[in-house]
Amino acid sequence: DLTFMYSVTAPTGKYENGGSENLGLGFWTNQFQGFGYYYPVADKSSALMLGLTYEINGEIKDSDVKPGNRFTLEYGISQYLSERFELGIIGGHNWQISDDKGSDVFWDPSVRDRKSTLAFTAGYWVWKQRMQLTFKYGFDYGMRQRFKNDALMLNLTFVTNALTGANKKNNTP
Known part of the structure; x- marks a missing residue:
């Protein structure tokens, strides 16, 4: 299976240059993603995933700083x-691939940031093929000029079948 995505991240959340309580990053980001999934067994009970993301960053609000673009490689089983x-198990590596630019850049722009992530997931279909509950724990390592994150996530996914034409009463086409 192959998936492709384009997304835009807007500069939402409180952001003030030099602020210590910023919740946002203060700039726009455009992301182009492609993921591939390979199933080594016919029933698709095992899956291997490989994903690539290219990130184009805009200028930070109220400053002359444009953060460098980034490339991400993700993989999982x-x-x-x-x-x-x-x-x-999911892993990933994120690298800054172009220099930070602008007259307000006071750091060495040739030192590019990076980080790696490892995560473990467990998912259970509470309602078979309709509602899944997934727990994920992940952590970062190998950071350079990045914050270390530890994350706990709980996702609830509900499949509506709205686009499949499935019969609501017996869930058949």
């Missing part, structure tokens, strides 16, 4: 242990 229970 998942395995269903039953019809409803899935475990997975």
Whole structure:
């Protein structure tokens, strides 16, 4: 399977140059992503994933600083242990690939930031093929000029079948 995505991140959240309580980054980002999934067994109970992201960053609000663009490589493996229970491991590396630019750049722009991430997931279909609950724990390592993150995430995914034409009563086409 292949997926492609384009997304825009707007500079939302409180941001003030030099502020210590910033919640946003203060700049626009455009992202181009492509992911591939390979299933080594016919029933697709095992999956290998590889993803690429290219990030183009805009100028920071109220300053002459344009952060460098970034490239991300993500990879993962998942395995269903039953019809409803899935475990997975996800890794990724993010590299700044162009220099920070602008007259307000006071640091050495040739030192580019980077970080790596590792995450573990467990998912369970509470309502078979309609509602999944997924738990993820991830952490960063190998940072240079980046904050270290540890993350806990709980996702609830509901599949509506709105675009499939499936019968609501017995869930068949």
